Amino acid sequence: MPSHQETSGYCLSHISPRDVHFDKLRANAARFAELYRGTVYDAYADRINDCSTFLEFVIALNPDTGEQKLKLKSGRFCRVPRCPFCQWRKSLMWRAKTFKIIPKIFEDYPSSRFLFLTLTIANCPLDELRSTLTHMNKAWKRLTERQQFPAIGWIKTVEVTRDKNDLAHPHFHCMLMVNPSYFTGKYYLSKDDWIELWQKSLRVSYPPDIDIQAVKSRTGANEGMREAVIETLKYSVKPSDVLSDRSPTNRISDQDWLVELTAQLYQTRAIATGGVLKKYFKELEAENDNLEDLIHATENLDSEVMNSSVSLFFDWIQYRKRYVASSKARSFT
Ligand SMILES: [Zn+2]
Numbered sequence: 001m002p003s004h005q006e007t008s009g010y011c012l013s014h015i016s017p018r019d020v021h022f023d024k025l026r027a028n029a030a031r032f033a034e035l036y037r038g039t040v041y042d043a044y045a046d047r048i049n050d051c052s053t054f055l056e057f058v059i060a061l062n063p064d065t066g067e068q069k070l071k072l073k074s075g076r077f078c079r080v081p082r083c084p085f086c087q088w089r090k091s092l093m094w095r096a097k098t099f100k101i102i103p104k105i106f107e108d109y110p111s112s113r114f115l116f117l118t119l120t121i122a123n124c125p126l127d128e129l130r131s132t133l134t135h136m137n138k139a140w141k142r143l144t145e146r147q148q149f150p151a152i153g154w155i156k157t158v159e160v161t162r163d164k165n166d167l168a169h170p171h172f173h174c175m176l177m178v179n180p181s182y183f184t185g186k187y188y189l190s191k192d193d194w195i196e197l198w199q200k201s202l203r204v205s206y207p208p209d210i211d212i213q214a215v216k217s218r219t220g221a222n223e224g225m226r227e228a229v230i231e232t233l234k235y236s237v238k239p240s241d242v243l244s245d246r247s248p249t250n251r252i253s254d255q256d257w258l259v260e261l262t263a264q265l266y267q268t269r270a271i272a273t274g275g276v277l278k279k280y281f282k283e284l285e286a287e288n289d290n291l292e293d294l295i296h297a298t299e300n301l302d303s304e305v306m307n308s309s310v311s312l313f314f315d316w317i318q319y320r321k322r323y324v325a326s327s328k329a330r331s332f333t
């Protein structure tokens with residue numbers, strides 16, 4: 001890895017191709033800012049435009065493999081709830097912290113197993129999203145209070161996507177922690193059982209779509225567990241669903257979609273935890289907007305040696321849609 005004097009003028013994605021997503025996320029943020037401009041959320045446009053325009057990275061070395069990587073050291077984030085850049089850092093932060101928590105959970109509950117559950121409801125008009133989510137949350141509470149509900153702990157996240165008819169598709173992704181006896185005993189629930197339970201909890205006349213899978217892990221360290229965490233703790237709103245570049249046949253413009261979505265999701269909770277898992281996430285839920293966490297929201301920091309004396313600085317150049325290495329260091333103070 002070169003020093004910042006040697007990289008001046010080079011793009012982040014050239015110096016570190018694995019970090020090309022920084023460009024993509026920041027370009028999406030700029031498009032969100034354009035959509036907010038001139039609407040009731042005009043102030044968000046300014047805040048997002050100032051988000052992550054300057055980033056400082058340090059070089060991290062993996063002592064086992066000798067591999068060098070760039071790690072974000074500092075940056076300024078806007079924390080606008082739907083900002084694609086901030087949402088991405090936040091989901092990375094939750095994942096990184098969850099990966100750290102998992103070994104503790106398995107230490108305390110060595111035989112526990114996990115299920116990955118997706119719960120849906122009939123798609124709704126966007127202006128009914130808020131009331132639909134309230135209804136789903138009440139149904140979730142009823143579900144967890146049912147005698148058949150097998151989980152001793154859970155993490156639940158909300159995702160809202162946009163269907164081809166411009167309806168909102170709100171759904172829950174849940175990781176459920178169960179005792180191993182769930183798989184062998186009389187409390188085992190088939191997919192049909194889950195559909196029935198969720199239908200009763202929702203109090204609807206139709207069988208809702210659900211998906212249920214057992215996470216194939218007994219140790220908490222394998223791929224199945226990782227995938228379940230990544231699937232659960234992802235974006236609540238995919239930028240690609242807002243920036244749809246839709247055909248003229250669509251009734252709702254991307255701008256109208258984003259503005260209404262922002263209003264509907266105002267101060268709704270994206271992540272909730274319960275049961276025995278609550279205590280592990282308590283600290284995380286309390287400080288989930290911590291700036292340090294948004295910066296250091298990456299995995300495996302423990303095994304890497306940070307060389308913080310060598311910094312690389314990048315400016316966001318909007319017309320190039322790239323982070324470009326800057327010749328000068330700057331301070332955030
Ligand atoms: Zn932001």
